[in-house]
Amino acid sequence: MLFTTVEFIVFFIAVLTAIVCYKNRKFQHTLLVVASFFFLYFSDSYLVLLLVYTTILHYFIGKKIAESTDPKNRKILLGIGIGGSLGLLGFFKYTDFAISQINELFGVLGFTEIPFLNLILPIGISFYTFQSISYIIDIYRGSLKPTRSILQYGLFVAFFPTLVAGPILRASDFLPQLNEKISNLKSQIKLKQFFINNRNLKLGITMMAIGFLKKLFFADNIAPMVDNVFNSPIGHESFTIILGTIGFGFQVYGDFSGYSDIAIGAALIIGINVPPNFRKPFFSTSPSDFWRRWHISLSTWVRDYLYFPLIFKNRKSSQRLFSSLFTSFFLLGLWHGAGWNFIIFGIIHGIYVAVDTLVRKQFPNFSKNKFFKTKIGKITSILITQFLIFFAFISFRVRDVDEMVYSMKKYLIWDFEIDGTINFIQQNEFAVILIPIFLILQIITLKIKNVSERISSLQVKHWLIFLTIIMLLVVLFYRGSAEEFIYFEF
Amino acid sequence: MDLNFKILLALLVAFCFTGGIFYLFMDLYLHIYDPEWNGIFSEKEIIKKESIFFIGASNVYSIDVDRISDELIMNQLDYEIYNLADMSDTPTRRVNSMMHLVELEPKVIIYGISMTDFEKSRDYRSEFFNRGLFGNIVEPDKFFVNFLSSIFNLDFSEKFPTSPKDRMIQSIKYILRGPDYPTHPFMNYRENNILSQDEIKSIYGEGVGFRGIDNDIENSEFLAVNKIIETFQSNGIKVLIFTPPYNELVFEHVKQSEIENFEKIIDNISQRFDIDILYLHDKYAENEIWSDPYHVAINRNAQIYTDDIKEWMIKELKE
Incomplete structure (x- = not known):
């Protein structure tokens, strides 16, 4: 259902x-x-x-x-x-x-x-x-x-x-x-x-509404653009591939975190607290940080029941650390589905996190460098991390190996062609407009903490306006048939 | 008032308000369409000529009216032609915007009347009982839908447009900058790929079906067609009718007797209103011109549909 x-x-x-x-x-x-x-x-x-x-x-x-x-x-x-x-x-x-x-x-x-x-x-x-x-x-x-x-x-x-x-x-x-x-x-x-108490009911409905917005308004409307790129990526220009990759990252986040919001909201109405599954993953400053913010319930499961037992015997060995992380992420990738693309997704992340952990271990002064504490340093870390994370998303989306290799090449080595990209943007203008809107909302909700709680504490008449706006966006921009939740496949 | 109750009331109000706006917006575009409108941000000028409107569902949409217009001019027939076909259009829906079309004073209206316009509605009660106990246990989702629909006699999927988003975006674009394709205003007139017959079968094979023609003369769609034609003719608008084509996959699910029933309905309309009919419903079934079983592709290699309409129009307009 x-x-x-x-x-x-x-x-x-x-x-x-x-x-x-x-x-x-x-x-x-x-x-x-x-x-x-x-x-x-x-x-x-x-x-x-x-x-x-x-x-x-x-x-x-x-x-x-x-x-x-x-x-x-x-x-x-x-x-x-x-x-x-x-x-x-x-x-x-x-x-x-x-x-x-x-x-x-x-x-x-x-x-x-x-x-x-x-x-x-x-x-x-x-x-x-x-x-x-x-x-x-x-x-x-x-x-x-x-x-x-x-x-x-x-x-x-x-x-x-x-x-x-x-x-x-x-x-x-x-x-x-x-x-x-x-x-x-x-x-x-x-x-x-x-x-059903007042607080839980109002907060639960608010979270569900936000979940529906993420899924039906953002993710489902970005999906056709992503499909237009990755159903047949060969031949697309670098910037089109990059746009499709960013679109897919936002789509999968909107889809899955939207599902989680609806689930958490529904549970809360009944009176059960379910821990959050996402914490602004697109603002993570390193690959390790990303996995503390993305699909938290899975990453902590893998950490507690797989990684810790693997590393337990020899915590100090770098080789052991690397192999434990690698194995954990390999299996994490495989958990997502039976396909080489998911295995590659896991391996890429395994390498990211292993390198990140080893660098921190071998060069402790590097990560403590003052530059990373400054605003520019943080923004730089976020951008580099996201560049790597989105690169890994390509393997999550593209199942055919040739197409995956082509897309990855185009993502990394830019061809600076723009005619096809301009044409592509014109054909997918609604989805392209949604991407910056989604990003701006992410930035706003990063600055304003506990958005759901704040909204649910509004007076009922103001809360009604919020609810109506969300419903209008969801219903009026409904694609006609909701895409199945991506994580249902897993 | 109890806060819980207030919250639920707020939810209900938001739901009703959204429903009202949704209902208003989904048909708004049809009611405000004006070929001379170019949008708030555009200053293009339109030279007003006598106009011809194509109406019908999405299977009328791939008719390239610009191509027809050029050919008509070469035959000394100077008209501005608009393809006003609309997704999920039915005669009962078209009745609502009929007077708006009359106000735009077209010279001719060419109406594509489809076999599916007269398709019997789903009988959920029979489906529910025909599935049997085991069928209903194994497929509880279908059981639920059939059961509820048979009780309330509702089919939500047939009540709403296929994609509210497309309609909404078209409306916003229309208000701001006029239609993207002035002569094809209601849908995106962009070239799409032709699929081979094998591809159509493998992609759409399971999704195609036909429930048969509803022969009842009190059928609401039949009455709506009559009303539309009567209204147009009484306002001095010439009406031409054709039957939009279907792919052979559709005909695999349609009995010959059903096709004959459909043709009888159209013949009846033809005789009653003295209208010439162009029958195309089974003409291109085997041609490689389809984007899916119900739609001829918008493609330069699928122009046969447009060209046949064009020849017929020239003949009709010269008479």
Whole structure:
């Protein structure tokens, strides 16, 4: 169920109405679990069974790990849990890619081709798999106690606002929000009663409105221009490629951060706090800083569950540092999809972050140089970082290797031709106008902190004007059919 | 008043206001169009001549009226020709802007009446029951849409223009600088690629369908066509009708009996209003001139459509 459809609005209003009308705690919790599974079933049909399987598997594995005192047993249980869900993810997401690579490799030797399985990728599988893996790892590490209620665990894994495209939740953040202490005594912990309060309702609607604006007004209207460049990039001039790359960067940010805003807003209305997934990534001053601002829930997941264990044994070795970062980013790239372009995307970022980290380590005085503390220094760092980040976006967008190489060459080595670019701008003038507008809004919201909170604290009559402007922009400039959220593919 | 209630009321007000503006803007352009308008920022002058308007849906749009105009001049027929075809246009929609066209006093109106104008509307109730229990369980999204639509008898996709954004941008551009292509004001008249028949099948194969012709003489589209022609003729405007073409992929989904039903409707209109008809609906089905199954490409290699219309017009105008 797309957030941008009438079906979602009907569904969401129905869930909220039921929560408001019937205040029984158990009913509210059960309703949210059923609604969440229905949410996925609506789009994914019988593939919702995979979510049911993951939920049951990890709930019991988590419980058994906590009960077991034998380290070997705990390790085996953890292995079963991780293997059980990663195996499923790998099968659905990477089998056809693996077959294509095997066919290519053995085709040269004259072997018969293995037929493709043509599997449908279950929606949200990458997100709920990572979420449930973090749950059992945290229990294994002793940093989390397993929940005693499968209902609560089910709600954690399947919580509908974040189910299909994140942010990837952590059980330690989410589960405590499902209970409330009604006195200081431990025994008095009860299921939380969901109610819709004024602050959350207004802030939630504001965040959702901003999300819709980012997705439907900006991302979806920039998308045709990006498609015009990258559906067939060969032959385009350097400046056209650069324009398309910048457009794609803004498109993917508007699309995904818009989705996250809608998800966070919807969760907040219900009374659940979901951590932010983006923090102005286009103002990051280094590649490492970029990953502290972009898809935060994924980058912190990779850091905590992959990078830290890899580097743990030898923190001081530069070689170890480089290989750990490289492996982490390689897998981060692969997480996005089964394709060489995503692997290249991960590798490029792996190199960026590894070089950045090594330079800071080897030359500590360089990064502490006064120049980088000045305004010009910061702007220079931002521009250089963005030049590198946007370069990596090319591999995210262009799947064909020849076309990717062509686009990258044109991005790096300018041909200074402009006739084709001028013609291209004339044909895509609306999208081209949106890019600076989006950038200006980003700069404004960088200066003014907590924009959503500020807007939601406006008097209702002023807030109404904000809401009307957003709705008008979204509806009057609607493209006719909303593009699917880019991260739904992952 | 409870703040929660105020917030919901604000949301409702914003929603209604937006809906009202949306409704107003989507048809505004058709109602304010004036061939002599060049926009706030343009000072071009237009020499007023007798005019000919093409009207119909997007399948009329690829007719190159400038090419026809040049040919007409060579035949001592001096007209300013405008292609006022509009995306997702139907006779019932066109009725709303009909009087505006009359006020612009064209000499001739050439109306492209399509087979899809008389297509039966979707029967959600039957679709819902025909899918059966298993079909509805496996595809819950379709179940939901069919179920709700059958209850409320609504099809949102047929109620709104295909792309509000395109319409909105056209309106803004029109107000500021006049239409980009003065003789093709309502859509972007830019060259597009011709797809081969194989490409059309592979790209659009699954999306094409036809629900059959609605033969009911009380059919609102049929009544609207009659009303439009009556109004034009009673205001001294000559009306010519042609049937815009479809690609062979569409005909794979249309029974011969449905084509005959459509031709009967057009014959009926022809006899009733004494209008000559040019039948093109199946003429180019197999030609390589298509950008998609419903639209002849705007392309120099797809001029056969324009040229046939041109020949027919010269003959009709000379009579």
